[in-house]
Amino acid sequence: xxxxxxxxxxxxxxxxxxxxxxxxxxxxxxxxxxxxxxxxxxxxxxxxxxxxxxxxxxxxxxxxxxxxxxxxxxxxxxxxxxxxxxxxxxxxxxxxxxxxxxxxxxxxxxxxxxxxxxxxxxxxxxxxxxxxxxxxxxxxxxxxxxxxxxxxxxxxxxxxxxxxxxxxxxxxxxxxxxxxxxxxxxxxxxxxxxxxxxxxxxxxxxxxxxxxxxxxxxxxxxxxxxxxxxxxxxxxxxxxxxxxxxxxxxxxxxxxxxxxxxxxxxxxxxxxxxxxxxxxxxxxxxxxxxxxxxxxxxxxxxxxxx
Numbered sequence: 001x002x003x004x005x006x007x008x009x010x011x012x013x014x015x016x017x018x019x020x021x022x023x024x025x026x027x028x029x030x031x032x033x034x035x036x037x038x039x040x041x042x043x044x045x046x047x048x049x050x051x052x053x054x055x056x057x058x059x060x061x062x063x064x065x066x067x068x069x070x071x072x073x074x075x076x077x078x079x080x081x082x083x084x085x086x087x088x089x090x091x092x093x094x095x096x097x098x099x100x101x102x103x104x105x106x107x108x109x110x111x112x113x114x115x116x117x118x119x120x121x122x123x124x125x126x127x128x129x130x131x132x133x134x135x136x137x138x139x140x141x142x143x144x145x146x147x148x149x150x151x152x153x154x155x156x157x158x159x160x161x162x163x164x165x166x167x168x169x170x171x172x173x174x175x176x177x178x179x180x181x182x183x184x185x186x187x188x189x190x191x192x193x194x195x196x197x198x199x200x201x202x203x204x205x206x207x208x209x210x211x212x213x214x215x216x217x218x219x220x221x222x223x224x225x226x227x228x229x230x231x232x233x234x235x236x237x238x239x240x241x242x243x244x245x246x247x248x249x250x251x252x253x254x255x256x257x258x259x260x261x262x263x264x265x266x267x268x269x270x271x272x273x274x275x276x277x278x279x280x281x282x283x284x285x286x287x288x289x290x291x292x293x294x295x296x297x298x299x300x301x302x303x304x305x306x
Contacts, residue, residue, distance in 0.1 A: 011036055015043050023170070024243060047099075066098065070166055077104040078162050101165050114286040123251055124294045126279045131187055134293045155179025156200065158207050161236070163247075169215060170241040175234050176204045176222075183233035186226045186254060190273030191263050201256055204237050215239065222256040223248070226281055227289065251282040 014036045021042075022031040029046040051057070063084030070078045080098035105112050160166050161173035178200060183189065189197070205217050223236050225247070235256060238248070246252065259274070266272050283290050 012043070015041060017043075023168075024241075064100070067102075068098070071160065073159075075105055075107060076162060077106065078102065079104070080165060080167075101163070103162050111288075115284070117286060119284045119286045121282050121284055122290060122294065123280065124283050124290075126281070128276055128278065130293065130297075131275060131279070134289070153180055153196065154199065154203070156203065158204065158211075158237075169212060170239050172208075172212065172215065172237075172239040173242060174204075174208060174237040176200070176237055177232060177234045181232075184231045185228050185233060186224050186259065187275050187279075188233070188273070189259060189263060190271055191266060191268065192270030193273075194260055194263050197256065197260050197263075200235065201260075204235060208237055223253040224256060224259060225252055226254055226279055227283075249282070251280060 015032075016034045016036070017032055018034045019032070020030060021033050023029070029044065032043040032045065034041055034043060060083075064081045065084055066082040068080050070080060072078075079102040081100040081102050082098050083100050156179055157175075157177040159175045159177065161175055164171060164173040183193070201222060204222065205220055208220060209215055209217055219240050220237055221240050223238075224234075225236065228234070236247075236253070242248075262277075263273070266276070283294060285291075285295075
């Protein structure tokens with residue numbers, strides 16, 4: 001058994017690189033073609049999970065070889081960095097060997113701590129009645145908005161999502177923030193907004209493909225979060241190759257095209273809207289909505305069944 005293990009471990013250092021075949025998991029896994037002893041070989045590299053030891057975690061920020069700020073917005077900052085163990089080629093561009101994407105929230109609040117803490121998740125159904133009575137519990141999290149322009153009906157900002165490294169196009173993730181202030185979230189959308197939604201979809205795609213000409217329109221998908229992180233209507237624009245994680249999962253993301261189609265077939269006049277529907281989504285047990293609304297409702301329902 002020891003000989004088998006030793007022989008297996010001796011293979012990797014003999015790998016001779018030919019070319020990269022693929023990169024996925026938002027750049028965390030890469031597939032290489034090469035050879036070992038003149039025989040073709042595939043080498044698949046994937047970043048291992050971060051160690052959980054206190055010694056490693058406490059020293060990690062102090063051992064960075066390089067740190068480059070990508071942008072900042074109020075308390076949110078994001079960077080590309082090279083870890084202490086990395087050994088970049090001196091001829092390479094800095095961005096080519098940055099192996100860490102770092103987000104910093106400073107100063108953070110108890111709500112940030114609760115949001116990013118490991119917690120159980122529930123799948124809840126928000127009826128129109130619950131939305132009417134409790135649906136705007138987190139409105140106070142509104143972020144900075146640009147001043148009104150000449151045509152606030154069409155104004156918007158296109159910003160990189162904090163989790164995108166701004167380099168890997170297959171992992172592209174942008175946020176389109178509309179300038180108009182009368183729409184808080186998906187729940188405020190009505191039949192009368194369909195022309196606006198179609199117009200903004202076209203504008204966001206045009207802007208994205210202009211800034212990133214290597215991306216074509218049919219390589220983009222647009223969706224809206226519910227519940228959103230903050231209550232100012234915004235649309236996520238992502239590359240179709242971006243592997244679906246929690247932010248694109250059912251119970252979190254709702255396709256913009258599906259929203260438009262739902263509104264178009266909905267009965268009623270222009271004021272009929274998404275506030276009439278029951279919305280189902282996942283919710284962390286540390287969130288205010290679970291603690292103050294859905295948790296008590298579940299407890300009440302259990303008591304009634306006893």
